Amino acid sequence: MATCKSSSQTGLDSWQSRKSLSECLRYSLENKMFTNVTFKVGREQKNVQAHRQILSIRSGVFEAMFYGPLAEQDEIVIPEVEHDIFEQFLRYLYTDDVTMDGASVMGLLYVSKKYDVKTLEQKCLTHLLSSMTSDNVCVILEQAHVFDEEELKEKALTFILENGDATLKSSGVTDLCHECLVKIIQAEELVADEKSVFEAVVAWSERACKKQNKDVTHENRRQVIGEGIMHVRFPLLDHKYFAKKVPPTNMLTDKEIIKIFTHCACPDENVSPFNANKRTGVIREDKIIIQRFAGLHGGFSCLNNKDHGIMFSVNQDASLLGFQLYGPCERTTANYDVRAFITDPTTDDVIEGSSVTTSVSVAAGTTTYDVEFPRPLKVSKDKKCNLIVNIDGPDSHWGYPGRSTVQNGSFVCSFFKCQKSKHGNKLNLCTDVNQGQIPGLMFLV
Known part of the structure; x- marks a missing residue:
């Protein structure tokens, strides 16, 4: 067998x-x-x-x-x-x-x-x-809403409110349902320029019309957004921006436009149902400017093939609004092209939302001028950060001597020599704790 x-x-x-x-x-x-x-x-x-x-x-x-x-x-x-x-x-x-x-x-x-x-x-x-970012958090919020995941929904909403400007400018905002969009734009804690809120609503309304197989007309856009339009705080918009950008969309009726214009001219006039109060997430009175240098000197070259930098840390959680730069040595109006970003010294990664590129016209006799990030950046207690700035323009003032520790009440900011980043140019040899550009940092505490 x-x-x-x-x-x-x-x-x-x-x-x-x-x-x-x-x-x-x-x-x-x-x-x-x-x-x-x-x-x-x-x-x-x-x-x-x-x-x-x-x-x-x-x-x-x-x-x-x-x-x-x-x-x-x-x-x-x-x-x-x-x-x-x-x-x-x-x-x-x-x-x-x-x-x-x-x-x-x-x-x-x-x-x-x-x-x-x-x-x-x-x-x-x-x-x-x-893994939330300003680019994907709207999709995460919408999915959390669909699946009724309350913890994820709460975390996503908090992230959006704290990073309002960047999130509202992302493509994901048009994927939100009406309920989630309204929850964001009505929030007092939303950290965003009201212009970003308005532009997000316009983009959302156009996408909503297409989803509902409706023509993208002024009437249909207003119809799909409904009463949600009232959560845009139109009275807070720059008056010129409002006049040029809002009426052409026909998102508001003539009567509503007149009411808002009247309130802008006469703030005591009732603007209801629109809200004229600044959001608590944007307006903060505890702004602190940390000044690095005790003295001022002239003749510092601002060349775009060299970067200026400083490493810093703070003794408590805060938000970094931006930084200050020195103005021109000559007593004439000067134009500067400024590019800046913040890196994590341990990874050399650029921190999301920290990149800013701007052109600034600085009036004659101006000692310092401000440059702000697109949104306030969260800075954790004792976490070191590299601020790297590239300036192209006429010779500027520079500071000396510098201070390694600056205290404002209970708030303490410490400075260290900046580490070179692979994302920028060679650091200027004069940029150090003791001397150089970047005279001040602006915080919300």
Whole structure:
């Protein structure tokens, strides 16, 4: 009688022999070995084969689908999940291994909720909480709203309010639903220029018309935004900007425009239902200017092939509004092109939202002038930062001697020699704690 010899008896390795459990499962999935269910996935309904028993062990939803009283057939159609997302999902079910990024995390969150895989769902939420940026946070907020994830929704909303200007200028703002948009633009804590709020509302209304298959007309834009338009604080806009930019959109009626103009001319006039109060997230009275130098000198060259820099840290959490630069030596009006950014000394990464490029006309006799970042930047207690500034223009004043520690009440700012950054030019040799440009830093504390 013939006998069947095992692979160990014949001296040959089987595909299973040197693999762990997860490696065997992954191999069987990728090579479609012993599969007994087929999914038709995505808009193109691509075939994906798997094993009923393994899926049922990992998901109660799959268990009900395959072994419950209403068990489904051999082919299951899932058109709303992209093919690559579903394959990543299956790989996690077989191996507990998943690699997610900004492009895949939302799809994985959806499919993990659809099939009630809590461990993957939590991984997705953790990834989203730790990877918010001004470019993706609106999408995260909207998904948190759809999935009713309150913690994620709260964190995303807080991030948006603290980074209002950058977020409202991102393309993601047009993906928000009406409810989420209104929640942002009505918030007192929103840190944003009112111009950014208005322009975001205009962009959102145009996209909303297209989503609803409506012509992008003035009437339809006002109709889709509805009473949300009242949360734009039009009385706070620069008067020239309001006159040039707002009426042409026809987002406001003639009566509303006249009411706002009347209030601008006569602030005592009632402007209701519009809000003329500054947002608490923008207006702060505790502005502190830290002055580095005790003396002033002239003849400092401002050449765009050299950078000026200083490293600093503060003794408490604060927001950095911007910095000061010295004006021209000659008593004539001077024009300067300024480019600046802040880096993390430990990684040399440019801190998001810290880049500013501007042209400044400085009046004759001006000792210093201010340059502000697009939004106040959060600065953590005892965290060192490199401020790097490139200035192109006439010779300027410069400061000496410098102070390594400057105190304003309980607020203390310490200065250190700047570290060279790969993102800029060679640092000017005269830029140090003791002498150079960048005479002041402006904080909100």
